[in-house]
Amino acid sequence: MALPEKIKKTIDSIRHQFPTEQALLLPALHEVQNEFGWVSMESMKDIGEFLNLPVSKVREVASFYTMYRLEPAGKVDIQICTNISCWLNGADKMVECASRKLGISVGETTKDGNFTLSQVECLAACGTAPAMMLNEDYYENLTEESLTQLLDKAKADLLAGKEVGKETRKDGVWP
């Protein structure tokens, strides 16, 4: 399966901004991650072909950065920060609450494939700790109630067939 045409078009539209072809690797991986929710070996080979890079270079980069998932995950990725400022403000209670509510531990995906729970490092939202990301959206100043409400809303949205966690995407402008 080759790289989807729309990804190719997006990358071609920014080619002139960068002096080398390899610089397009991170944007290309982001596009694939956005489109499919994860970066498969197939996609890495396709990207390599498209950008004239050997697969080893694509794989190196994709596995180095934490935002590129190398295995399929849930539709909604719940990423709770557990670094120092959030931890001081009770991040582990948030993790415990989410874990209880979804019935999974950290690093796992719910059986229906909807939610994945992860711990992440500092999101630069320390002033509004505890903070988390739901796919691409930030939610800050969490409490157990607000977290529970967010998870309920996310579940309801998914059932209704709406996309969750992509509130910032409304423009459709890259990046």
Next chain:
Amino acid sequence: MMYNNEHFEPVITPNVTKPGCETLDFYLQNENGYKALEKTLKMKPAEVVDEVKKSNLRGRGGAGFPTGMKWSFMPANPVDEKGNPKPKYLVCNADEGEPGTFKDRLIFTKTPHRMIEGMIIGGFAIGSNKGFVYIRGEWHKEIRLMQKAIDDAYAKGFLGKNILGSGFDFDLVIYKGAGAYICGEETALLNSLEGKRGEPRLKPPFPAQVGAYGMPSCVNNVETFAAVPYIISKGWEKYAKMGPERSGGTRLICVSGHVNKPGVYELPMNLSINDIIDLAGGVKGGKLKAVIPGGASAPMLRADECHCLTDYDSLAKAGTMAGSGGLIVMNDSVNIVEATYTLLKFYEHESCGQCSQCREGSHWLARMFKRILDGGGTQDDLDYIAKICSNMAGQTICAFADAVTGPALSSVRKFRGEFEELIMRGGLKGVGRVESFSHKLEGAHV
């Protein structure tokens, strides 16, 4: 006490609470938007560099290197072996990942144009026609806001060809990062910008000789750029006078942790840490126990040391550093060993893995702290932590290894009693504390 500094006025954040402050129109109408740029384009590049040098602006990313001096290191007319001119690149380091720091996010969401103007001025000063803004990938919203700001600036002719009729061209491109704290390091950022793994490079050669894509480059922090328009429009003297000798201007201090009013505060540098905590509403939930004054890499200070002033030199004298300005406040409900372990886990996760000392040492320290928390610690461990840190610091490619030793060493030195208690009583369970949930799942987020 409150700022009795008569020179102080906010440089970056005078209007961040007003609605619509991020739009170009607001910036043009209410903040003398792009007037500094107009003034710059009539000056000579060397004069601009001189202004910034005299203002004593120091890099706000964490290293505190004088910005004017950094800009003056850029070669004037670099050519390659064939004699063709080499392009110069100006790079903005917006990969804010230092725990406790969130000021760049404020600038992006509230005054993006100030930063754009600062970059164009910087490009003019060093002779660069192309700028890259390397933004961390998790900031989807901030990236869109910045892209919109850039598009607006292009539309009004502040970016692009022949800016304001001066003949100077400047292009600005956003590059999205992908989740690696190490990419906040200058040379690792350049590698990431080139589409490679974010691994720091050997220095020499320095970025001013071989930078992004092999061309001379200059990397500066978001806050540094945001301070530049003020320096040009109001003059270097005003900026320099706001701060002590050798470091001018204000700093955006990000107060977080156990305080009542956490947030970003633009402050002069003659305040003490205690003053800043008071401004932020005082300690929440108990008495002050410890403060990390400059983001996670800075050695921590005990409560009795917090009378220290927050300029670069005073903090350096106190054995810590000004760093990125992230002030993390901890009250007496915190077990320092646990808090340090949270940070060491972060470092273990984020090490790029090139240098033997950093790769193995950060992992070793994290495991050792976990063992002490679980009750398997011994007295020798405490002495050995110092030995490990001395073998790590100063011998690696970048300063990450030194950053790891910051919390590890300072926590043992200043709170040795807490460690000894855990060792003697058999860990957290022995002192009657519940182990943190996130510590239980250590390793799962990897």
Next chain:
Amino acid sequence: MSNTTHEVKKSKVDLNYSSALKPVQSDPSPEAKPLPKVTIDGKQYEFKPGDTIMQVAERYKVHEEIPRYCYHPGMPIAGTCRMCTVEVEKAPKLMTSCSTPAADGMVVHTRSEKVMKSRTGVMEFLLTNHPLDCPVCDKAGECELQDYNFEYGPAKSEFKEEKRVFEDATTKKLSEKITLNMNRCVHCERCVRFTDDVTKTNDLVMVNRGWHKELDVADERGLVNDYQGCLTDFCPVGALTMNDFRFKKRSWFLTKKPSVCDRCSKGCNIEVHSDAEVIYRYVPIYNEKVNGHWMCDEGRLSYNDFVNPTRVISPLMNYQNKLQSTSFETLIRDLKAKIKDSAKVDLVIGTDATREEASVLKDKISQVLGKNTSVYSFNGTNGVADSSQDKKLDHLLKMKDLTPNTKGLEELKISPLPSTGSEADVVIVFRNGRASIPQFKSSQKVILWGVWNLEEIKKLSTVNILGVLPGLATVEKAGSFINTDGIVQKFLPAINHKGGALSVQQVVNIMNTVN
């Protein structure tokens, strides 16, 4: 045409390479600028601008070797292991000698207290997660980690935590030839740089970051380059090991003698590792002009042809239509009798014969046989007939001509066998196991001489073979080859032949005395 003569040097201890760079010569003419000088451990050395401190130290063999893991002279500089750090006066931190260019007037200390402490520190860190595998690891005895730890490492480790384990990669076959034990890896990344920049096949990749960094093959094809054995030469620990050598012999029992590989016309310099006259492996020796630091896998594994149990090592006589063992005298007497009435005798020398063998055969064969013998050379590998048809098969070392001495036979003016084959009644074929076997006509009587094995002879079932005279393999004799670049390479025996074969000169002598 032989323009340079090289004596294959006896290698020193280290397995990986030896920098045979000559000291920099200063230009004596009065206008020349004086060469810059750097002081290392109290002595001054001249260097070419651009040299790194490590290169200067290596060239002049300063003191003992500066320890290193990630540096290799044949690959791009990494500077990540931090083992080669040295103290440079006026520099605030220790500098990596592999990447710091030497400067005029620089003063370097390679064994100061700070440096030794740093080396001990690095050793301790590398040993924290390194498994205690020495008793079961092939690399023991030639392991850089062991050697440097003995010199610089701490006597005792204080690491009390659990060592990291890569469960899926403890014994992982990366290809038919290479096994990976990721637990032993010290992340020098020489292997990845090798496949990226030297073989340019990009088949290895280090995934993840930090202490999770794991070596893996790039995709499902596995390792595809032809130089996989080199990975095991320069891996400083036992992470990458050769399946061919796995668990066969402890390195300290091996006798090491230099020789020349005869698998193709490149003539890579090799070191033959043997014990009790049995070869266990070949490794390359650095030769700037011939093979650099590397050798290909086919050459590396070609020693198996000489330890092949089906190799003919005693004279075989065709008696009652079966090839039967006998002595040289009996066989030669029999052969001479059988060819007495033949009109025409041809001697076909394979292009894998040494120059000395070919010379003796060419000069003496007619006389000792007592018959007028025409002498030809024969190659036939990959369709190559003479040296003009030889060409490179890749950008590194592999050559199309799979015999070592095509140019050597051309120098002796031995013309190649015509493509129609030999027209003689009796054909004597001398080859050392590398040249192809020519086609024979059903009427011809054939005598086989040199290195042959029973499988090759089985394929000649329709041919009337009068007898087989066994000869010595390349590594069992002294001789010289001329390689594809015209370089003459002389070599001495690396092992003594265990069996009944004799050298060409000895057989010719017997032919001379026997009627």
